[in-house]
Amino acid sequence: MGDAGIDNKGFQDIALHDTTIYSGKGKDGKARAAVVSFHDITYTVATREKRKTVSKTVLNKVSGIFKPGMNAILGPTGGGKTSLLDVLAARKSPQGLSGRVLIDGKDQPRNFRLISGYVVQDDVIMGTLTVRENLEFSASLRLPETISRKEKKKRVDDIIEELGLTSCANTKIGTQFFRGVSGGERKRTSIGMELVIQPGILFLDEPTTGLDATTASSVIEHLARLSRQGRTIIFSIHQPRFSIFRFFDRLHLLSLGETVYHGSAQTALEYFRQVGYECEEHNNPADFFLDTIIANAASLKGGEESMHSEIGNAENGMLPRTSELLTEVFKNSEVGKQLDKEGRGILGSSPEKGSIKEQEITYATSFIQQLMVVSKRAAKNIIRNPFVLIIQNVMLLVFAVLTGLIYFQLDTTRPAGIQNRVGAFLFLSMQQVFVNMSGMEIFIQERAIFVHESANGFYRVSPYYFGKIVCDLLPLRLCPCLLFSTVVYWMMGFQAEADNFFIFVLTLVLTSFAATGVAFAMSSSTSQLSVATLLSALTFILSMIFGGIFVNIESLPGWIRWIQYLSMFRYTINALSIVEMSGLEFCDENGNLCITGEMYLKDQGIKDTTWGLWQNHVALSCFIIGFFFLAYVQLRRIPKSK
Numbered sequence: 123m124g125d126a127g128i129d130n131k132g133f134q135d136i137a138l139h140d141t142t143i144y145s146g147k148g149k150d151g152k153a154r155a156a157v158v159s160f161h162d163i164t165y166t167v168a169t170r171e172k173r174k175t176v177s178k179t180v181l182n183k184v185s186g187i188f189k190p191g192m193n194a195i196l197g198p199t200g201g202g203k204t205s206l207l208d209v210l211a212a213r214k215s216p217q218g219l220s221g222r223v224l225i226d227g228k229d230q231p232r233n234f235r236l237i238s239g240y241v242v243q244d245d246v247i248m249g250t251l252t253v254r255e256n257l258e259f260s261a262s263l264r265l266p267e268t269i270s271r272k273e274k275k276k277r278v279d280d281i282i283e284e285l286g287l288t289s290c291a292n293t294k295i296g297t298q299f300f301r302g303v304s305g306g307e308r309k310r311t312s313i314g315m316e317l318v319i320q321p322g323i324l325f326l327d328e329p330t331t332g333l334d335a336t337t338a339s340s341v342i343e344h345l346a347r348l349s350r351q352g353r354t355i356i357f358s359i360h361q362p363r364f365s366i367f368r369f370f371d372r373l374h375l376l377s378l379g380e381t382v383y384h385g386s387a388q389t390a391l392e393y394f395r396q397v398g399y400e401c402e403e404h405n406n407p408a409d410f411f412l413d414t415i416i417a418n419a420a421s422l423k424g425g426e427e428s429m430h431s432e433i434g435n436a437e438n439g440m441l442p443r444t445s446e447l448l449t450e451v452f453k454n455s456e457v458g459k460q461l462d463k464e465g466r467g468i469l470g471s472s473p474e475k476g477s478i479k480e481q482e483i484t485y486a487t488s489f490i491q492q493l494m495v496v497s498k499r500a501a502k503n504i505i506r507n508p509f510v511l512i513i514q515n516v517m518l519l520v521f522a523v524l525t526g527l528i529y530f531q532l533d534t535t536r537p538a539g540i541q542n543r544v545g546a547f548l549f550l551s552m553q554q555v556f557v558n559m560s561g562m563e564i565f566i567q568e569r570a571i572f573v574h575e576s577a578n579g580f581y582r583v584s585p586y587y588f589g590k591i592v593c594d595l596l597p598l599r600l601c602p603c604l605l606f607s608t609v610v611y612w613m614m615g616f617q618a619e620a621d622n623f624f625i626f627v628l629t630l631v632l633t634s635f636a637a638t639g640v641a642f643a644m645s646s647s648t649s650q651l652s653v654a655t656l657l658s659a660l661t662f663i664l665s666m667i668f669g670g671i672f673v674n675i676e677s678l679p680g681w682i683r684w685i686q687y688l689s690m691f692r693y694t695i696n697a698l699s700i701v702e703m704s705g706l707e708f709c710d711e712n713g714n715l716c717i718t719g720e721m722y723l724k725d726q727g728i729k730d731t732t733w734g735l736w737q738n739h740v741a742l743s744c745f746i747i748g749f750f751f752l753a754y755v756q757l758r759r760i761p762k763s764k
């Protein structure tokens with residue numbers, strides 16, 4: 123059997139001319155393609171099956187060598203393509219992973235994620251920004267501050283031209299609320315966001331998925347053009363048409379996490395013919411490979427039934443080993459042996475004897491630069507998505523007028539004057555808490571974008587978080603709350619004293635921020651909006667019960683009474699009660715049987731002292747600090763590796 127696949131050309135030139143660890147750039151500062159070799163990659167995960175934890179082998183001793191050009195990882199669904207791509211791109215956590223990935227014969231640098239590009243399958247890209255703005259966002263954060271604005275702009279212009287995005291450069295990407303650029307333009311923008319750093323190696327997870335045939339061909343054509351400029355492009359792909367397949371230089375065929383073929387794409391058909399599988403004249407090679415792999419695996423499992431089942435259903439991800447199994451055939455073939463020999467050669471000349479290590483994330487820009495760029499994008503996002511902004515401000519104003527009309531100019535007759543005020547305190551605190559549950563979706567909606575960008579070194583968690591807080595708290599929490607509290611205070615006819623008014627507004631603002639803190643903490647702790655909503659609703663309801671109105675706290679048994687201290691409703695209601703009730707006298711219709719506001723407060727166990735008032739604001743501030751800090755910690759804990 124002749125050399126049906128492995129092409130040595132290029133490796134010696136590239137790998138051995140430089141003894142330093144790969145930095146992504148050549149001596150001239152331009153992107154430098156590299157040889158990515160992987161040796162005996164095994165990846166296992168623990169899964170739950172029939173109430174037992176079992177170990178599943180996703181990749182089993184997979185080896186190969188990807189050189190500058192177009193390198194495709196192909197295989198049936200569940201074959202391990204994405205897993206292999208993630209391992210090569212250093213996006214997998216080292217847990218359960220063994221083997222080595224070398225770049226130009228040396229270990230991957232610890233900041234490999236930052237010098238290589240990675241385009242995920244579902245484009246994670248801000249829909250409210252234009253194509254150009256998204257590219258500029260990437261350039262502002264991923265290029266060092268030593269590069270001038272002019273140069274960054276030029277780089278963005280070049281990419282727009284290179285990827286054929288000129289006609290849609292100023293079109294918004296699009297969200298679920300409005301249509302923007304086409305699928306192909308969106309994918310090319312995602313690719314452009316990675317090209318900003320001029321990576322020598324570009325990884326793409328199924329770049330054609332979800333695109334129509336013509337758009338998919340155009341994306342692959344663009345990638346092929348990029349590869350000819352000196353880049354190593356590695357991508358997973360499911361079932362490409364021939365018009366796409368013909369652009370592939372090298373091919374790695376996977377079946378159930380094992381290599382079926384690795385080598386030149388042009389000679390792959392010849393290899394299969396030599397091992398006994400002939401492709402019909404007008405059949406698409408990619409379809410032929412997949413059909414052959416599936417049929418081979420199914421026939422070895424035995425039976426007609428398994429012929430029709432996905433091969434991904436094999437037990438523990440492995441098939442019984444027989445000499446006819448294509449993975450075994452490949453190992454024993456000339457192509458397989460030559461790949462093994464070449465791989466051992468690279469490993470032998472590798473200076474280190476390391477294993478796959480956790481990646482470290484370094485950043486090209488300072489905290490301040492990241493804060494500015496991220497805040498600017500968050501502000502644009504709010505302005506261009508005005509629905510929430512309008513609801514939060516305009517609707518709340520309408521709601522404030524309605525509330526003001528219900529409790530209009532409260533009098534001090536007894537019992538209505540007391541009852542209406544107490545009802546109003548509860549209603550106002552509930553309103554502030556429940557309206558701010560909208561903060562729940564803040565980190566859930568953008569979770570995929572945040573994970574992708576922070577894993578790729580766009581920004582640290584802290585500037586992203588602070589940027590979000592500023593852009594969310596001011597327009598969506600503070601402004602509506604100031605509007606609302608001003609309208610209701612004067613319409614309800616609360617005490618016309620400046621001090622009282624300002625303390626009233628402060629109390630509602632702190633309540634609004636504390637509720638937002640709870641929503642943020644929930645939002646950063648889960649990716650499911652329904653879970654976050656449920657958790658927050660339960661927290662608020664429990665807190666409401668212990669607010670002092672639904673149940674007399676003093677009448678509760680001691681073992682449960684302490685929960686009152688965790689109720690933000692209690693602090694809000696107590697503060698509002700002290701501010702409004704102190705100094706009032708409530709009498710019945712005849713002007714007899716009067717009680718003072720102070721008597722009411724004493725009856726409720728509320729201390730009408732300076733500290734008695736301000737302790738409520740201190741407690742609400744502690745809630746704010748605690749929940750905002752928790753939200754930050756939870757955001758940091760979101761794994762950046764898969």
Ligand SMILES: Nc1ncnc2c1ncn2[C@@H]1O[C@H](COP(=O)(O)OP(=O)(O)OP(=O)(O)O)[C@@H](O)[C@H]1O
Binds near residue numbers: 168197199200201
């Ligand atoms: N963390 C994990 N936990 C459990 N199973 C996993 C995990 N990662 C991968 N797998 C399993 O390993 C197999 C390979 O997954 P992978 O996503 O790499 O396949 P793929 O070839 O990219 O599939 P597709 O074409 O459907 O995207 C699948 O059966 C998948 O369910």
